[in-house]
Amino acid sequence: MQDFDLLIVGAGPVGCVIAERAAYLMGWRSLIVDKRKHIAGNCHDRYHDNGVLIHSYGPHYFRTNNPRLLGYLSRFTSWIPSNYLVKSQVNGKLYPFPINLTTLEMFFDRKLDEVSAKALLEELAVPNQNPANSEEYVLSRVGEKLYRAFYLGYTQKQWGMHPSKLAASVCGRIPVRLNRDERYVDHGNQVMPAHGYTRLFETMIDHELIHVMLQTDFADIRGIFRPRIGTVYCGPLDQYFSCQYGKLGWRSLEFEFRDFQKEFVQPCVQINYPNDFDYTRSVEIKHVTAQRHPETVLSYEYPRAQGDPYYPIPSAESAQLHNRYNLLAEREQAENDVFFAGRLAKYRYLNMDEAMESALANFEQICARHGINVEALQGH
Numbered sequence: 001m002q003d004f005d006l007l008i009v010g011a012g013p014v015g016c017v018i019a020e021r022a023a024y025l026m027g028w029r030s031l032i033v034d035k036r037k038h039i040a041g042n043c044h045d046r047y048h049d050n051g052v053l054i055h056s057y058g059p060h061y062f063r064t065n066n067p068r069l070l071g072y073l074s075r076f077t078s079w080i081p082s083n084y085l086v087k088s089q090v091n092g093k094l095y096p097f098p099i100n101l102t103t104l105e106m107f108f109d110r111k112l113d114e115v116s117a118k119a120l121l122e123e124l125a126v127p128n129q130n131p132a133n134s135e136e137y138v139l140s141r142v143g144e145k146l147y148r149a150f151y152l153g154y155t156q157k158q159w160g161m162h163p164s165k166l167a168a169s170v171c172g173r174i175p176v177r178l179n180r181d182e183r184y185v186d187h188g189n190q191v192m193p194a195h196g197y198t199r200l201f202e203t204m205i206d207h208e209l210i211h212v213m214l215q216t217d218f219a220d221i222r223g224i225f226r227p228r229i230g231t232v233y234c235g236p237l238d239q240y241f242s243c244q245y246g247k248l249g250w251r252s253l254e255f256e257f258r259d260f261q262k263e264f265v266q267p268c269v270q271i272n273y274p275n276d277f278d279y280t281r282s283v284e285i286k287h288v289t290a291q292r293h294p295e296t297v298l299s300y301e302y303p304r305a306q307g308d309p310y311y312p313i314p315s316a317e318s319a320q321l322h323n324r325y326n327l328l329a330e331r332e333q334a335e336n337d338v339f340f341a342g343r344l345a346k347y348r349y350l351n352m353d354e355a356m357e358s359a360l361a362n363f364e365q366i367c368a369r370h371g372i373n374v375e376a377l378q379g380h
């Protein structure tokens with residue numbers, strides 16, 4: 001058995017970034033374990049039986065406003081430009097989503113410009129300076145009709161809860177635009193790795209100091225390895241502590257993949273179904289991977305109460321439980337050099353860019369504990 005400097009639990013983006021930085025900047029040897037059969041965590045992509053590249057765990061649209069992060073990742077991949085276009089199906093019609101000027105014109109069947117659209121929304125909105133939940137938040141921005149058409153059904157399906165029971169931030173993330181920008185998100189850089197995410201992370205951890213053990217649950221190797229520097233734990237926070245205070249709540253998804261013998265089925269990468277079907281959205285990822293192929297694959301997402309943990313449930317009860325586990329995590333770090341990193345251990349929804357930025361910060365923190373200033377090493 002080899003000596004390792006770091007034991008990293010989870011071969012997702014966070015585990016891979018920390019292993020790469022540790023090898024490249026510090027010459028530290030890492031062992032990464034993951035209970036799945038593959039690396040790249042939820043960003044994993046693979047070729048479907050018909051040869052179409054698909055995203056295994058829901059569509060992953062890379063976007064960032066951080067040029068440093070993009071520069072760092074560009075060591076491991078080239079990029080293709082991407083426009084993530086999403087439409088929402090309401091009463092049999094496809095509307096641009098997030099709501100923009102075109103959505104408003106189609107929905108209210110009248111010509112609008114920025115000024116008249118703003119006036120219309122002010123007229124529709126239910127004034128509320130301090131919305132306490134997602135329902136109040138959306139009503140305060142777009143009013144009852146748009147709330148019922150685009151948000152209510154989708155949110156209920158996604159979370160299995162009424163929007164009035166969810167924090168305002170859940171729907172607060174979705175912009176409302178008074179221009180014709182149809183992109184899903186506003187970030188300055190919206191790009192996809194030219195050969196996919198799995199290849200990106202394979203390249204990232206292709207280093208003689210990085211060892212990977214797949215299909216290995218942390219529970220089965222706990223206590224066997226004694227890393228010299230510490231353990232980076234990217235698994236679920238409550239599971240590390242044997243769920244001693246109870247389980248942290250997560251919302252899960254089931255993915256159904258259907259293949260079609262035609263080049264494209266949908267007009268854009270994602271269609272949301274707020275009011276029809278049991279699934280929330282259908283995704284034809286080929287629109288953004290730029291793969292040329294005579295066939296296509298669509299994935300359909302069914303929200304579930306049980307299954308893999310995907311979205312932390314944003315309620316006051318979860319926040320309280322999370323705080324209790326956090327205190328244990330702080331002690332574990334101080335006493336045993338266990339660093340809790342990534343979306344599962346932080347119990348926070350993080351986009352890829354945020355997850356990898358947090359991984360770089362975690363790495364700095366680990367080094368700082370050993371009196372090493374990473375800033376001084378950067379650029380190497």
Ligand SMILES: Cc1cc2nc3c(=O)[nH]c(=O)nc-3n(C[C@H](O)[C@H](O)[C@H](O)COP(=O)(O)OP(=O)(O)OC[C@H]3O[C@@H](n4cnc5c(N)ncnc54)[C@H](O)[C@@H]3O)c2cc1C
Pocket residue numbers: 009010011012013014015033034035036039040041042043057058059060061062063216217218219234235236253310311341342343344350351352353355
């Ligand atoms: C449906 C969906 C869609 C998304 N879309 C986007 C998007 O469009 N754009 C975007 O930027 N982000 C998106 N994300 C977020 C993105 O997936 C995360 O930011 C990213 O995966 C976080 O990386 P991570 O390493 O923290 O966690 P993960 O990728 O989840 O990796 C954690 C790894 O730890 C392993 N693990 C857990 N427990 C154990 C254990 N006990 N033992 C061993 N291994 C263990 C898991 O198997 C997993 O491989 C999406 C997420 C979901 C769920």
